[in-house]
Amino acid sequence: xxxxxxxxxxxxxxxxxxxxxxxxxxxxxxxxxxxxxxxxxxxxxxxxxxxxxxxxxxxxxxxxxxxxxxxxxxxxxxxxxxxxxxxxxxxxxxxxxxxxxxxxxxxxxxxxxxxxxxxxxxxxxxxxxxxxxxxxxxxxxxxxxxxxxxxxxxxxxxxxxxxxxxxxxxxxxxxxxxxxxxxxxxxxxxxxxxxxxxxxxxxxxxxxxxxxxxxxxxxxxxxxxxxxxxxxxxxxxxxxxxxxxxxxxxxxxxxxxxxxxxxxxxxxxxxxxxxxxxxxxxxxxxxxxxxxxxxxxxxxxxxxxxxxxxxxxxxxxxxxxxxxxxxxxxxxxxxxxxxxxxxxxxxxxxxxxxxxxxxxxxxxxxxxxxxxxxxxxxxxxxxx
Amino acid sequence: xxxxxxxxxxxxxxxxxxxxxxxxxxxxxxxxxxxxxxxxxxxxxxxxxxxxxxxxxxxxxxxxxxxxxxxxxxxxxxxxxxxxxxxxxxxxxxxxxxxxxxxxxxxxxxxxxxxxxxxxxxxxxxxxxxxxxxxxxxxxxxxxxxxxxxxxxxxxxxxxxxxxxxxxxxxxxxxxxxxxxxxxxxxxxxxxxxxxxxxxxxxxxxxxxxxxxxxxxxxxxxxxxxxxxxxxxxxxxxxxxxxxxxxxxxxxxxxxxxxxxxxxxxxxxxxxxxxxxxxxxxxxxxxxxxxxxxxxxxxxxxxxxxxxxxxxxxxxxxxxxxxxxxxxxxxxxxxxxxxxxxxxxxxxxxxxxxxxxxxxxxxxxxxxxxxxxxxxxxxxxxxxxxxxxxxxxxxxxxxxxxxxxxxxxxxxxxxxxxxxxxxxxxxxxxxxxxxxxxxxxxxxxxxxxxxxxxxxxxxxxxxxxxxxxxxxxxxxxxxxxxxxxxxxxxxxxxxxxxxxxxxxxxxxxxxxxxxxxxxxxxxxxxxxxxxxxxxxxxxxxxxxxxxxxxxxxxxxxxxxxxxxxxxxxxxxxxxxxxxxxxxxxxxxxxx
Numbered sequence: 001x002x003x004x005x006x007x008x009x010x011x012x013x014x015x016x017x018x019x020x021x022x023x024x025x026x027x028x029x030x031x032x033x034x035x036x037x038x039x040x041x042x043x044x045x046x047x048x049x050x051x052x053x054x055x056x057x058x059x060x061x062x063x064x065x066x067x068x069x070x071x072x073x074x075x076x077x078x079x080x081x082x083x084x085x086x087x088x089x090x091x092x093x094x095x096x097x098x099x100x101x102x103x104x105x106x107x108x109x110x111x112x113x114x115x116x117x118x119x120x121x122x123x124x125x126x127x128x129x130x131x132x133x134x135x136x137x138x139x140x141x142x143x144x145x146x147x148x149x150x151x152x153x154x155x156x157x158x159x160x161x162x163x164x165x166x167x168x169x170x171x172x173x174x175x176x177x178x179x180x181x182x183x184x185x186x187x188x189x190x191x192x193x194x195x196x197x198x199x200x201x202x203x204x205x206x207x208x209x210x211x212x213x214x215x216x217x218x219x220x221x222x223x224x225x226x227x228x229x230x231x232x233x234x235x236x237x238x239x240x241x242x243x244x245x246x247x248x249x250x251x252x253x254x255x256x257x258x259x260x261x262x263x264x265x266x267x268x269x270x271x272x273x274x275x276x277x278x279x280x281x282x283x284x285x286x287x288x289x290x291x292x293x294x295x296x297x298x299x300x301x302x303x304x305x306x307x308x309x310x311x312x313x314x315x316x317x318x319x320x321x322x323x324x325x326x327x328x329x330x331x332x333x334x335x336x337x338x339x340x341x342x343x344x345x346x347x348x349x350x351x352x353x354x355x356x357x358x359x360x361x362x363x364x365x366x367x368x369x370x371x372x373x374x375x376x377x378x379x380x381x382x383x384x
Numbered sequence: 385x386x387x388x389x390x391x392x393x394x395x396x397x398x399x400x401x402x403x404x405x406x407x408x409x410x411x412x413x414x415x416x417x418x419x420x421x422x423x424x425x426x427x428x429x430x431x432x433x434x435x436x437x438x439x440x441x442x443x444x445x446x447x448x449x450x451x452x453x454x455x456x457x458x459x460x461x462x463x464x465x466x467x468x469x470x471x472x473x474x475x476x477x478x479x480x481x482x483x484x485x486x487x488x489x490x491x492x493x494x495x496x497x498x499x500x501x502x503x504x505x506x507x508x509x510x511x512x513x514x515x516x517x518x519x520x521x522x523x524x525x526x527x528x529x530x531x532x533x534x535x536x537x538x539x540x541x542x543x544x545x546x547x548x549x550x551x552x553x554x555x556x557x558x559x560x561x562x563x564x565x566x567x568x569x570x571x572x573x574x575x576x577x578x579x580x581x582x583x584x585x586x587x588x589x590x591x592x593x594x595x596x597x598x599x600x601x602x603x604x605x606x607x608x609x610x611x612x613x614x615x616x617x618x619x620x621x622x623x624x625x626x627x628x629x630x631x632x633x634x635x636x637x638x639x640x641x642x643x644x645x646x647x648x649x650x651x652x653x654x655x656x657x658x659x660x661x662x663x664x665x666x667x668x669x670x671x672x673x674x675x676x677x678x679x680x681x682x683x684x685x686x687x688x689x690x691x692x693x694x695x696x697x698x699x700x701x702x703x704x705x706x707x708x709x710x711x712x713x714x715x716x717x718x719x720x721x722x723x724x725x726x727x728x729x730x731x732x733x734x735x736x737x738x739x740x741x742x743x744x745x746x747x748x749x750x751x752x753x754x755x756x757x758x759x760x761x762x763x764x765x766x767x768x769x770x771x772x773x774x775x776x777x778x779x780x781x782x783x784x785x786x787x788x789x790x791x792x793x794x795x796x797x798x799x800x801x802x803x804x805x806x807x808x809x810x811x812x813x814x815x816x817x818x819x820x821x822x823x824x825x826x827x828x829x830x831x832x833x834x835x836x837x838x839x840x841x842x843x844x845x846x847x848x849x850x851x852x853x854x855x856x857x858x859x860x861x862x863x864x865x866x867x868x869x870x871x872x873x874x875x876x877x878x879x880x881x882x883x884x885x886x887x888x889x890x891x892x893x894x895x896x897x898x899x900x901x902x903x904x905x906x907x908x909x910x911x912x913x914x915x916x917x918x919x920x921x922x923x924x925x926x927x928x929x930x931x932x933x934x935x936x937x938x939x940x941x942x943x944x945x946x947x948x949x950x951x952x953x954x955x956x957x958x959x960x961x962x963x964x965x966x967x968x969x970x971x972x973x974x975x
Contacts (some may be wrong), residue, residue: 062649064661069427181429183562184796190700228429228563302617325393326617332390338393339886346391362834365872366391369833372840373388373826 007257011155016270016283020047023157029197029244030307031152032249038259039298040308045155045256048269050309056271059313064296073179075110077162080177080223080232085137085142085163088175092165092221103140103165104333108147117158120147125209128164141166142175148205152250159303165221172210174202174220182224192237195222200242204250218243267295278324302326334359343367386831397615400638402630406611407827409761412599412771414545418442418472419751421549421744422556423629424657425452426664430559432461433659433668434740437468441752446704446744450675450736459575460699462564466582472542473490477782481538484776533866542602542776543771546589547755549624549655549747550605556657565793580793581785587794588781592774595810597817599767600774604754605655606881609759615640625652628750634758653743655750660743667739675732681725682718689720697767702737704910764824770817799960808946816938823884829932836874838881838934840865841905843925849918861917863924864894865910867931870902881907881933886923888912891933907933 021046021300031044043050053379054061081087084105124146143164150157163175176199180191206216218240226233251297253344269292274280282293293313300318302325304311309359315324336342336359344350345360346367391730392403416439423433431452438444445468449461547555565583567575592600607625614621614630619642621627629642637645645710646652659668661771679695686694694717714726799807822829822838845866851859875881879893889912897904913919925931950959 062660062662064665066426066659066661066663066664068425069661072427179427183429183559225429302619305619321395322394323616324617325390326385326396328385328617329390329617330391332385332387333394338395342394342396346394361872363391364386366387366830366834369830369840369871370388370391370827373830374407379599 007260010260011256013044014046014268015048016268017272018049018270021049022047023152023155023159025159025161025201028150028152028157028159028193028201029194030195032246032306034299034304035249035300037299037304038250039293039296039310039314042259042263042296043269043310045152046269047155049240049271052271053269053289053293054310054313056286057293057312058286059316061309061312063309069179076179076225076230076232077177079230081144081163085144087232088163088223089142091223091232092173092175100291103142105142105144117147121149121158124148128206129210138211147204147210150201150208151207155256159202159205161199161206164202164206168219171214172206174199174206174216174222176202177221178225180224181227182235183227187224192222193254196220196237196239197242197246199237200239200246203239203243204246264295267292269293294373300324334362336363385618387834388827388831392613393615395615396613396639397631400613400640401613401633402614404611405613405827406761406821406825408764408825410610410756410764410767410821410825410828411602411607411821412545412767412774413755413759414542414765417545417547417755418469419444419547419748419755420553420557421655421747421751422553422560422657422742423659423744424556426658426661428452430556432456432465432560432564434744434847435461435465435743436748437465438473441749442665446702446737446741448702448704448737448740450700450702451672451679454699456695456699457701459567459579460701462560462579462582463576464701464703466564466576466578469582469585470578473782476542476544476778477540479540479542481540481779484537484539526649538783539772539776539779540782541775543775544589545599546601547751548601548606549603549605549751550622551603552657553655554590554601554603557586557593557637558590561588561590562796575876581790584785584791588778591794595813597770597813598774598777599771600778604751607758608754611758614643616643620647623647624655624747624750624754628754631912632753637917641963652750653746655747656744662776668736671732671735671739673805674728675736678725678729678732685721686718691720694718698762699749700733702733702739704741766820766824770820786893790945799949800952800956801946804946819934819936819938822936823882823887824933826932829884829934832934832936833871833932836872837936838932839867839869839871839873839905840930840932841869841871841903843927843929843931844868844904845924846927848921848924851917859911861919863913863915863919865891865907865909865925866931867905867907867925868899868902869905873903873905875935875971879935880937881935882937883925883931883933885931886912886925889923905933 011146029042031040034040035241051063054212068243089103106127108120108127125145128143128146129328139179143166145160145162146164148159148161153354161174162177163185164313165173165175167173176195178191178195199222203216203218203220207213210216218238220239221234222237223232223234225231268284270283270285271289274283293310294317298310298317299312300311300321301323302315304314308314318324322333322336322339322342325339330336333342334345334356336345336356341350342363345352348364387404392405394405418437418439419441421436423435425431425433432449433452434446434448436444436446446465447461449457451457493578535586546557548557561583563583564575564579565587567573567580567583569575569580585876590599592598593602605622605627608627608631609618609621612631614627616626616630625646626643630639630645633639633642646754649662653663654660679700683693683695688690714721714730715723716728797803820831826840829840833840843865847864850861850863852862854860873896875893875896877893877895881891881893883891885890889909891907893905894908895904895906909924913923947953952959
């Protein structure tokens with residue numbers, strides 16, 4: 001316990017005068033996509049607002065969401081949940097054969113009484129643990145927006161799934177409502193994959209909360225608009241694979257205190273402003289923030305651009321590395337780390353290390369045949 | 385990703401300028417391709433917001449849907465786009481046709497390669513634009529196509545070519561085809577007749593785009609990436625503006641700098657179909673809001689005056705080709721509406737049109753710049769043959785729609801047999817296409833040289849008049865050449881290889897022996913040298929000639945025979961129910 005307190009104090013120091021930023025299922029899903037990135041792990045654990053940080057160091061991220069998409073998403077969720085989820089219950093019963101009986105509907109998210117996350121979580125926990133047993137038997141139950149909790153990199157993170165359905169005599173099913181269409185039984189693969197990872201985060205959180213793996217089904221229910229309409233369609237999605245990956249990655253995420261121990265003691269990313277009410281000058285200047293970023297190592301890959309707010313900064317920093325051109329490029333170049341080194345080996349100006357002999361020979365051949373081929377085709381436009 | 389492309393990317397990253405990964409153009413470019421830049425509304429299922437479309441950079445049509453959530457407006461947009469696309473299709477079909485040749489025999493014509501250049505450059509017939517006499521290597525494939533087309537006696541000389549900015553643009557075409565092809569022209573939800581026809585043609589285009597060797601519908605980013613490597617990742621290459629900046633930067637700055645600038649959505653709006661979220665929130669949403677209010681006001685006035693909804697019969701799509709007198713027309717047609725009601729409506733339309741135009745026009749110009757860049761490359765030797773197949777497919781689909789009075793829309797899903805057949809055809813065409821590209825282009829061939837599947841070397845010895853007995857005891861001419869190469873050949877003895885310089889001639893590796901760190905490859909040749917006992921000079925490689933040989937060949941590998949659809953086994957769901965469009969298809973809500 002004393003240890004945890006120390007870590008929290010340390011993270012608070014890194015964050016400085018700002019309140020911590022809340023994690024959500026999407027950021028956890030993204031975190032697991034690049035678990036080797038220490039910079040991301042530290043900033044996320046400390047709850048630093050990466051979007052504002054990127055802005056302050058001169059690499060603003062283009063991560064806005066269109067108002068149209070938000071409106072559509074909210075409208076669809078409202079429609080599905082209208083009248084105590086009658087529409088959804090019909091779907092779960094007819095299409096998925098879930099026996100929910102005359103399920104009751106409980107909204108665990110409606111109460112915005114300002115009791116704080118912890119209180120809301122305690123209510124949700126009590127209802128989820130007792131709820132099914134407490135109800136008089138034959139019926140299932142739908143819980144709207146229960147607040148769950150999951151430990152990520154040593155930190156407690158609050159999560160809010162769209163819905164959790166309890167099937168009498170069975171198990172909980174996580175229900176995820178998304179507004180991308182399922183057209184002729186097919187949907188955008190990337191979006192389904194993202195939804196599956198996100199749902200897997202909820203399944204994991206719910207399993208940890210209930211303390212039993214078999215209490216929560218590995219089949220989640222994805223509710224989407226059908227074809228080009230607003231009519232909802234429900235499909236089962238098996239997230240066993242995502243759960244395995246997620247558990248593996250969460251366990252692998254270096255425990256945050258080990259990471260912190262390796263960092264300088266005065267490391268901070270304070271985005272706040274001095275003076276009462278925060279109206280004064282920034283606590284840290286842009287170059288101080290940039291210097292601080294340089295002290296925590298990152299692992300940039302092009303995929304970061306669609307997942308992390310700091311990606312543009314890291315991309316600039318990673319310029320000259322073969323991985324910045326794509327993992328496939330680095331592999332094709334024999335796993336050589338930097339562009340300069342790969343080209344040096346290819347052009348015979350660098351001496352290969354013992355384990356690079358094979359890669360160097362391949363690169364020399366590549367450089368020779370490319371020069372030959374482009375030379376043979378000289379005169380072609382763009383051959384400059 | 386090949387090692388050559390990876391190396392070219394590294395070079396580009398170091399120098400800040402894109403590097404060529406092709407020396408010839410591997411795609412067909414029509415004289416007047418139809419460029420289509422679609423935009424959709426975020427969050428909706430492929431709801432069109434606007435499209436800029438045309439075959440002439442100077443004369444585009446801009447179609448705008450002022451309220452993309454309105455179902456009637458979507459169909460009105462589909463009708464306008466349909467008129468445009470069908471007009472283009474008809475122009476292609478009316479440009480004349482040629483008789484389809486009877487299936488060619490797989491035998492190469494005698495002395496077919498006699499005219500092949502002696503001592504040809506590596507890569508052979510570059511830039512001539514003359515189809516390579518395919519000889520025995522590809523005739524089987526051609527025979528298949530020819531047989532399939534035999535029922536149709538004509539093949540159009542011109543086929544449609546549609547260019548969209550990126551892969552998402554291809555998806556737009558596919559989904560918009562899906563959402564329009566089943567619509568009914570009669571009944572409660574009737575749409576103009578052109579709408580389901582648009583759907584059929586868009587679906588035809590999208591299905592052709594699945595075929596890597598087809599140039600009927602192309603994503604510009606992919607066509608460019610086939611020819612140039614940038615110093616950024618493939619993911620970043622999906623941004624057309626950034627990709628073009630690397631390849632063709634403005635004067636005075638490097639490709640890298642230009643690409644960074646082009647990533648700013650304020651400088652280069654996204655090539656769509658999804659628009660920039662900031663643009664949505666700051667510009668488009670208020671403009672659409674003002675339009676909604678203006679339309680509501682007009683409807684209110686019409687209601688008060690006891691006239692029917694003026695937009696019911698005349699959906700309010702903005703078409704840039706129409707003269708800008710909509711205001712005058714409205715004022716005279718709607719005597720019940722005061723100018724204070726018409727004014728805001730006209731202003732809202734103008735506002736939306738201007739905003740959308742500013743987002744779409746930069747991409748439009750980029751598309752045409754890219755067309756010119758690609759056009760500057762000489763076409764690869766096999767491009768006309770591949771385009772002929774595109775023309776054949778177009779001709780037969782056009783004839784089907786004409787003869788069957790519109791025909792049936794393409795099914796939602798393929799049956800098991802149809803899907804297996806389609807997949808096998810795609811795999812075969814992909815293999816043939818990759819072999820073609822290496823054959824046509826020394827830069828593409830270079831990748832296979834690094835992996836040891838192809839080699840370039842100099843002929844050090846040749847025995848032109850060698851004759852051996854074949855298995856029937858007949859003497860046949862089988863010249864032997866020895867090629868010395870520095871390439872790391874990784875081919876076993878007995879491998880069949882072929883040289884782009886003499887496509888009708890095949891060779892078998894008979895021995896490989898190392899000499900001074902290089903390799904001596906002995907090849908036994910057959911075919912492509914005529915019937916004379918001693919092959920004519922030039923038909924067999926001469927000492928001193930520099931040659932390339934590749935083992936990546938488009939051999940017609942036939943897949944196992946598939947049953948007829950009505951014999952589909954139970955393991956695959958049994959025979960599929962014959963597809964009949966139902967009323968449900970047409971009724972499908974679209975809002």
